[in-house]
Amino acid sequence: MTIERTFSILKPDATRRNLTGAINAVLEKSGLRIIAQKRLHLSRAQAETFYAVHKERAFFNDLCDFMTSGPVVLQVLEGENAITAYRDVMGATNPENAEAGTIRKEFAESIEANSVHGSDSQENAATEMAYFFSGIELVG
Ligand code: ADP
Ligand code: MG
Numbered sequence: 001m002t003i004e005r006t007f008s009i010l011k012p013d014a015t016r017r018n019l020t021g022a023i024n025a026v027l028e029k030s031g032l033r034i035i036a037q038k039r040l041h042l043s044r045a046q047a048e049t050f051y052a053v054h055k056e057r058a059f060f061n062d063l064c065d066f067m068t069s070g071p072v073v074l075q076v077l078e079g080e081n082a083i084t085a086y087r088d089v090m091g092a093t094n095p096e097n098a099e100a101g102t103i104r105k106e107f108a109e110s111i112e113a114n115s116v117h118g119s120d121s122q123e124n125a126a127t128e129m130a131y132f133f134s135g136i137e138l139v140g
Pocket of ligand 1: 111
């Protein structure tokens with residue numbers, strides 16, 4: 001049993017539609033625990049830094065526009081194999097390809113406005129949570 005931590009964002013389409021509680025109910029039901037949480041309106045610089053890995057992609061500019069279009073909820077999740085577990089409960093990037101019962105299938109509006117972010121590796125999880133949270137804000 002490996003207890004891990006992963007980084008989560010409830011994206012602007014989720015806050016706009018008042019879905020933060022409904023989404024967190026799904027991830028909590030899957031066994032993940034929210035051990036840190038803050039609501040922010042990302043600056044352009046914060047969005048570009050966070051998604052720097054995608055800066056060569058055609059959708060980068062639109063993605064940064066979307067991620068700064070309203071508030072987000074930033075979270076650290078803890079649980080058994082949390083990185084994979086959260087990716088599984090999020091579902092595929094494109095909600096049309098996501099399985100029934102996943103967050104993106106239930107809630108996402110489009111491949112871009114897909115309601116949630118989740119780290120894809122231990123290394124990225126550590127980098128992403130350190131960008132937004134200090135150690136004393138992680139209350140497991
Ligand atoms: P994931 O969030 O599933 O890890 P990626 O890391 O590939 O997906 O992409 C980051 C985010 O960029 C996605 O969650 C989505 O908001 C957006 N995105 C990805 N692919 C596209 C696309 N083809 N068109 C528009 N937006 C996209
Ligand atoms: Mg990704």
